[in-house]
Amino acid sequence: MKKLLSVLTTIILIIYNSGCTQLDEKTVAEITTAAGNAAAVITAAETALQTTNDMVQSKERTEKTSAPLQFDFERKSVMLNSGYEMPILGLGMFSLSDSEAENSTYWALKHGFRLIDTARIYGNEEAVGRGIKRAIDEGYVTRGEIFITTKMWTSDYSDGAAAIDASLSRLGLDYIDLMILHHSQPSNDVDAYKAMEQAVRDGKLRSIGLSNYYEPEDFDRVVNATTIKPALLQNETHPYHQSGLMKEHIAQYGTVFESWFPLGGRGNTQTLFNDETISSIASAHKKSSAQVILRWHLQAGQIAIPGSSNEQHIIEDYDIWDFELSDEEMRSMSALETDERFSWY
Numbered sequence: 001m002k003k004l005l006s007v008l009t010t011i012i013l014i015i016y017n018s019g020c021t022q023l024d025e026k027t028v029a030e031i032t033t034a035a036g037n038a039a040a041v042i043t044a045a046e047t048a049l050q051t052t053n054d055m056v057q058s059k060e061r062t063e064k065t066s067a068p069l070q071f072d073f074e075r076k077s078v079m080l081n082s083g084y085e086m087p088i089l090g091l092g093m094f095s096l097s098d099s100e101a102e103n104s105t106y107w108a109l110k111h112g113f114r115l116i117d118t119a120r121i122y123g124n125e126e127a128v129g130r131g132i133k134r135a136i137d138e139g140y141v142t143r144g145e146i147f148i149t150t151k152m153w154t155s156d157y158s159d160g161a162a163a164i165d166a167s168l169s170r171l172g173l174d175y176i177d178l179m180i181l182h183h184s185q186p187s188n189d190v191d192a193y194k195a196m197e198q199a200v201r202d203g204k205l206r207s208i209g210l211s212n213y214y215e216p217e218d219f220d221r222v223v224n225a226t227t228i229k230p231a232l233l234q235n236e237t238h239p240y241h242q243s244g245l246m247k248e249h250i251a252q253y254g255t256v257f258e259s260w261f262p263l264g265g266r267g268n269t270q271t272l273f274n275d276e277t278i279s280s281i282a283s284a285h286k287k288s289s290a291q292v293i294l295r296w297h298l299q300a301g302q303i304a305i306p307g308s309s310n311e312q313h314i315i316e317d318y319d320i321w322d323f324e325l326s327d328e329e330m331r332s333m334s335a336l337e338t339d340e341r342f343s344w345y
């Protein structure tokens with residue numbers, strides 16, 4: 001556009017100089033000045049446009065990297081930053097005895113769950129392994145269809161490689177889908193994370209992540225000292241403690257969020273189940289409070305791993321795919337945030 005104006009001005013000057021026009025000197029000067037002004041306006045507009053484009057691109061980049069990972073409700077899964085697909089609803093094994101853990105794992109896989117969450121410190125990895133074997137042997141699932149998470153306990157951080165081999169052996173698996181460090185421990189959690197990175201290279205672990213990191217700086221301490229971005233962060237999260245800060249922080253790494261104590265934890269569930277907002281949404285959908293809370297986790301972009309040793313509860317907890325919370329119901333649930341944790345760590 002600037003070039004066009006400059007060419008036009010030149011032509012007018014040539015015509016004027018050649019005497020083929022009636023334009024006087026003053027008019028030509030006015031045209032030239034106007035063209036110059038127009039060019040200046042266009043330059044300013046172009047600069048503004050470039051700045052706007054840069055801002056839009058930058059915003060798009062930010063949105064792209066900070067957008068929460070999308071949950072696929074058809075496949076009931078999310079694609080992790082490791083490239084592996086992870087179910088968004090699983091069953092947790094905390095505080096279950098051996099027989100409870102074996103049965104709950106078996107019932108969970110039989111009734112639709114594909115994700116099981118255990119930990120070395122729960123002392124039931126072997127029992128979980130037996131439950132998995134039963135479900136596979138009876139034809140309910142194949143190894144490839146299920147996703148097993150375990151956690152490395154803090155006292156094992158000084159020899160992470162041995163801890164990984166021991167978990168593999170107790171679970172009776174030749175690879176673990178996801179291993180996470182159970183707690184932040186600045187003295188040696190980076191060493192433990194590096195051991196998990198090596199195990200990924202060795203094919204023993206597929207994805208790795210963290211649990212119980214509640215400050216962005218603490219999470220970044222590990223991220224900045226290691227190579228593989230955590231695929232997942234598992235922290236206490238439920239309607240009274242919604243973990244907004246950490247959820248927002250980890251999005252930049254493509255890290256997915258997972259809620260432990262999704263129902264408030266053993267001994268606390270009635271507090272949430274009887275919450276007026278939750279129970280009235282439940283009756284509107286003809287669902288239980290537990291189902292509404294679990295559905296809320298998923299729609300809020302948090303993987304949920306309720307714990308249960310009761311087959312009927314396990315069936316109920318998996319039956320949350322046939323209803324959806326409205327935007328208004330999601331807003332009412334969000335408003336329940338009190339920053340109240342049920343656990344001390």
Ligand SMILES: NC(=O)c1ccc[n+]([C@@H]2O[C@H](COP(=O)([O-])OP(=O)(O)OC[C@H]3O[C@@H](n4cnc5c(N)ncnc54)[C@H](OP(=O)(O)O)[C@@H]3O)[C@@H](O)[C@H]2O)c1
Nearest residue numbers: 092093094260261262263264265290306307308309310313
């Ligand atoms: N990373 C960590 O530090 C950490 C810490 C704690 C937990 N976790 C993980 O998160 C998982 C979940 O936490 P959690 O098990 O402690 O607590 P939770 O899932 O919040 O609550 C479990 C309680 O909910 C009850 N329940 C489950 N489904 C129910 C239903 N449909 N109706 C009524 N009651 C129901 C269970 O009782 P029944 O057995 O009778 O069904 C149990 O008492 C754990 O199992 C573990 O895998 C991780």
